[in-house]
Amino acid sequence: MNLAPQLVPQAGYIFVSVFIALTIASFIGQMLKRQYGNSDTISNLNARIYAWWLMTIVLLCAFWFGRIGATVLFFLISFAALREFMTLIYRRRIDYNNMAVCFYILLPVQYYFVLDQWYGMFSIFIPIYGFLLLPIVSSLSGSTTNFLERTAKTQWMAMICIFCLSHVPALLTLKLDGFLPENNILLLIFLIAVVQCSDVLQYIWGKLVGGKKILPSVSPSKTISGTVGGILSATVLAALMSPITPFSTFQAALIGFVICVMGFLGGLAMSAIKRDYGVKDWGNMIQGHGGMLDRVDSVCFAAPVFFHIVRYFWNG
């Protein structure tokens, strides 16, 4: 394994800009704290900013080691997401074998295909083989109570936490027209930056403008102004990032818009699951954000769409 830094210069500039933005955010956070005291919103804001520092540093360290670093990082993110999802849905001891299959077979094998760059198997392993294997294992347990429901839950979990998330490091295996494969890390940065900034901007717009809630029964905190403002401003950001991508400015904006909308809708779907199970957050792993899944739910839904757009239109 090559341990020399493999970060392309453009990625370096992006990280520097993120760190400058975080410094400004931390400064504003401290100012607010001094002026208005440590209310719930402000301490949550500061916890979020602090977590962003940590998350950006972790991303930087992982990307430093190129494809292997990014794959290992997303393997661990998938692990944490799966752990949270499973904590919520796994209630009966009878499902033990199914859960073991998810953790000890589906998760490592899927990431092995990413490292191995075997696209044919990567793209069908969980949707087809996982789909067949999980109900087989379930039926071998001998219990037929809520059979379809139990299997569906497990498959959902494997699709979201393993399959969808593994599309992020899989971007590094693409060989696009007019784009060097060693620059693929920039696609990853584009995806993560646009989707995560969309989330942050939705939060900021929502807090600043307030107004009517968009779907209070599913997501009690998301407002119309926050959603529209957040998605549009993240689209502008995507257009501004076009120089580091193989996309033209207009294409970058369009792709950015699509993945932001996917991210938003994904957040809603994941929120609906949480409401149904009566929890507010998936976990308490990242201070201020809740669990890992609260942070990456939008990436889960945006990543496969982004992957396929790039792969199809740039002949990856």
Added chain:
Amino acid sequence: MSFFKKHIAWLIDQLLCLFVAFITGVRPKRADTLPFTPQQKVYFANHNSHGDFVLVWISLPRKWRMHTRPVAGADYWLTSSLKRFIIQNVFNALLIPRNSDNPQAITEQMANALTQGDSLIIFPEGTRNTDDNTLLLPFKSGIYHLAKAKPDTEFVPIWIDNISRVLPKGKILPIPLVCHVQIGDAIKLQENENKEEFLQRCRQAMLNLAPNHFQAASNPTGEAS
């Protein structure tokens, strides 16, 4: 204990804590967040899995852990030299003969450990609860006899959530799930409190720490969701 053994025990403890934290997300609590002192406490928790005492162990502040002793069954732990090393040198457990005809000797053994300043981890249900629909089994009376023998001891209720699914009985591969260890406020045996009242109070203190979704699910008809 020899120098070599001590370091191996330390290493096993560290690795075990790291591994369990990775699987369950449980980390040691900070000493200043717990409203009692580490000396002469009896931590009593619900018992669902082999992993229970390890979870209580690693969630205690590291310094406290050093003079906290899990109470474990000698018949199980003394059967192989590896188990013996782990239970005696890593956990410094208080080994008791289970199924003995002399429960008073066990109470005495535990009371002695408390007198020396150590704390204990016990599971008053007596056996592992392996039924998904039962929240907590009835308590054995040992905890009351211990309180009677050492009335100044404080008893700390602990609720362990989810470990039963991480490592169900008879399985070897742990399923990684987020677990929680809730530590409640210490309680003492009150004057003139009889056995039933004390056991009931301890049990309730423990149940109060269970997360809501569990309390709602404890009715026999509803499946926990």
